[in-house]
Amino acid sequence: MSITTRQRFPRSARIRTSAHYQAVFSEGSRVSGAFFRLHLAQGEAFLQPRLGIAVSKKVDKSAVARNRIKRVCRDYFRQHQHSYRAAEYVIIAKPDAAKALAVNFRADLEKLFTRAQSLLSNAAIGTMHGSPENGAVISRDP
Numbered sequence: 001m002s003i004t005t006r007q008r009f010p011r012s013a014r015i016r017t018s019a020h021y022q023a024v025f026s027e028g029s030r031v032s033g034a035f036f037r038l039h040l041a042q043g044e045a046f047l048q049p050r051l052g053i054a055v056s057k058k059v060d061k062s063a064v065a066r067n068r069i070k071r072v073c074r075d076y077f078r079q080h081q082h083s084y085r086a087a088e089y090v091i092i093a094k095p096d097a098a099k100a101l102a103v104n105f106r107a108d109l110e111k112l113f114t115r116a117q118s119l120l121s122n123a124a125i126g127t128m129h130g131s132p133e134n135g136a137v138i139s140r141d142p
Helices: 018-027 063-083 095-099 102-119
Strands: 029-032 036-041 050-054 088-093
Touching (some): 018 036, 018 088, 029 102, 036 102, 050 063, 063 088, 063 095, 063 102, 088 095
Parallel strands (some): 050 088
Antiparallel strands (some): 029 036
């Protein structure tokens, strides 16, 4: 079975460098769930949602189990990224994730990303900043 362009998770949608991970951790917000902690950072430079995943050996010593967790997270994000605002998201797995089923992962991820979208400011939607017709927030300074 061939993977179509729509099903892929391209390199441009991934956070790959340590510097980008550190920037999200230091500048962003975070939301916690039962199995994951989601860190997010927004900025005008982000053209699309990007994902980074961290699963340490504290979660599970088995590489197979850690890779399973990452695979489920990537798949969830790949299927839903079109509905997320442009920002950088980093998923950190908690130790309880090693014992959970993929269905529980997806439910927890759905809750986290829903909460994360409400944290992101409306001014960062798309490329049309500043216009109230486009959903931008107007500051009300006295």
